Amino acid sequence: MSRNKGYLKALENYVAQLENSLIRMKETNSEDSRQIILDSLPLGSLLDLNAPQENQTSVPSIVNSAKDQIPQFYDNLAIPGNAAPSDGPLSVIKTRLASENNKKYSTVPEGRNTLSRSPYIILSLSLFFRWLYPSHYFFVYREALLSAFFQDRNSKSYYCSEELIYAVAALGSKITNKSDELYLKSFKYYSLSREIILRKIFQAKDCSFEKEGSSSPKLALIQSLLCLAFYDIGRGENSSAWYFSGLAFRIVHEIGLQLNPAALNGISGEELTQMDIEVRVRIYWGCYLVDHFIAELYGRSTVLTLSNSAIPETDELPNIKAGFEDYMYSDPDKPLLVAAPIKCLILLSRITELYKNENTQLKTTSERIGALSGFNIDLQKWRSSLPKELTWSNETLAEEKDFDPTISFVWYHYYMILLSYNKTFILDSKENTSIIEEAIQDLFYLLRDWIIKYHTFEKCSIQMVTTAVLALQCMNSKNISCIYYNDFTNFLKSPTINYDFLSELFENEISSESLYPLSLSDGANFLADEFPDLSLLSEMDALINNQVYKL
Structure with a gap:
């Protein structure tokens, strides 16, 4: 029986996935890890005995059925490795063999090499960069990661690692429909990334980046840890999220990422190009913002501070269009703003930090x-000083029924800060009441616009969820209008939200007793563990004591 091109391409992807899994099973000494890898194989499900039609794509379909009336976000996803070669300077469509002249940086581990041919991994990366980027993920420079992942001869391989690809894929696959096969792979990708990371950190003899005398390979490790931290936040594993992020920030200090890379260039024997320096700057400020976001979320202190940051501010980096269209949310001709939001959020974090120091x-x-009143004035000044592209108002939200996640994350961060500090004094100040009610109305408009445009909530951000919880907390105080109470409750109860910690909030019927004590930043917070899960600490101890892996 003759086979068409679509079938052959599916067969090639299937063989590559099997090859990658066998390599990883051979490299690990852990039976549990081998079982995880074995369970991740879609035996019998990837290939159809009947040859697919000529116009079918080899990428697994995870499009929801028409009866669900959900937009088809994944149609005709291109796999850069399967397209015709391009001669662009950072094109992701290149040969797998690296240039001999750039051998120092372009040697690609076999496991990562096969990952770039996995349709599930590619689709997960596409979902991540289309829907979650940049938001909290400023510490990832999309173009550097994808160019290294698809083995552009001009890219440096240390911008991509197997654990980073699995970590990003875990986040991307998590925002699909819970019935999709790709969604079921999310935790397996997380587990594989976590296994590699812990082995690298706690097994010095197996830590290749320790031997290279360079800090650059640790950049991907920092990014991977922060991706896993956000994954854990989404599933309610708060202690694990805190540990992973803390490890990342300490590695930042270990390699001196907070220092000006231009001044240190060449000291360790590693020559950095101007682009390398700019990427390091971007990664550091991304880490800084994550540190301050998580500190607000858990009500804890920060690790990275402006006073210890000798690194310059970040600038806009090139947005490479050729081959990356499926990894962009908006029209490729519309530039993605990254540097401007970073600068604005750094200033917002500093305003908040100064207020907290004064308040203590x-x-x-x-x-x-009185201090809170001054803080609110500073927040309004910050808001009015935003660049035109990021500016918004109650009137514009009410009139413009559109939603752009590549911009709105700045607004959500503002509302998270505003509500978390003002709700403490709801009963003591009428001024706070009006500020909170206007913020809740704005959040309702954003929620309405999301529903109009996307219908379901698989792809909503953690900020959408936290601000909705804060809004309910405020409305449960009885001093705030409850006109939008049911809208936020229905949103948080939606079965299409893929954040696991929400179920605990709604085990009982919503009441002021169940939600009002919850808080983001005052003592007890709604993501805090009453009894911290120390399982990760035990796992780390086992690694250190050589109980899991043989050195």
């Missing part, structure tokens, strides 16, 4: 309310 010195309620 005050004793009476009237003094704290």
